[in-house]
Amino acid sequence: MTTSPTSAEPVETVRLRVNGVTHETQVPPRRLLSDALRHDLGLTGTHVGCEHGVCGACTILVDGQPMRSCLMFAVSAQDYELTTVEGLTRPDGSLGPVQQAFKDCHGLQCGFCTPGFLTTITAGIAENPDPDRAEALDMISGNLCRCTGYQNIVASVLRAAEIQREDAQDEEGQNR
Template sequence: MTEELHDVRLSVNGVAHDARVPARRLLSDALRHDLGLTGTHVGCEHGVCGACTVLVDGRPMRSCLMFAVSAVDAEITTVEGLTEEDGSLGPVQQAFAECHGLQCGFCTPGFLTTITAGLRENPTPTHEECRDMIAGNLCRCTGYQNIVKAVERAAELVSTSSTTGGEA
């Protein structure tokens, strides 16, 4: 018996994509395999590590826990969608680069999307709020200190860009 396929239109990073997927295709798999957006990484496949985090209507979601058919009427933002319109790094990406917030980089896309959403909700977090913001994302390499510094630096960059007309 063959699995029934469903036609879906996913809005990802402001672009509509059509795909034909099984009903149980995970959003992470649809992004990576059907749309070729490989920036979203799949780690634990149980929603624990946060590597697969994307923004769904601006909120961080574990794409390994969501079916692609459930995302049809949502706006999805992946790590690829966090760059500026001119292709330069967005403020959270820039902060990670400046503060050495990554080592192997596997967990980084999930951190970047999580922090982007967190700074939209709280653009001036305290040190403790920065730590809390990333509490649901796991990293096996960095020890988190530089990631926390990157969140603090990203808040500065977002604050600066908002006074000059930019956005997180």
């Protein structure tokens, strides 16, 4: 542990693997992962709404599992694979399945909560690739939205699962 040149606050060097890229940065030991992503790495897609783990806007994937980044210290995230909303695009840079579904189904309004929904739904569909409406509602139950009324978000979950199944069929056909 060293101290920051501009203050006496101690800092630690951490290596964070985010969206397939390893970043090395110096952070105070109590820096929240959400703050490190936004302020130290410039990944501002992760939004911070409540800073108490309640709203879900800051949800990222930690080794594929949804995690509130406002509840995790950056130093604790070392040795994990982190995926933010910026990492949900396809390899060619086009929209990923969940992002495309949100576009198709008008699943966002103001967009503030959207990154948390996108990461949460990505993990949910990985676990349950064919959810019904009740399962879609359960999948998003930990995320809050103040604008949409959730109907289009639920439709987006179902559409995203459909897109992923179509992608899997296309990939299967190409591998034959």
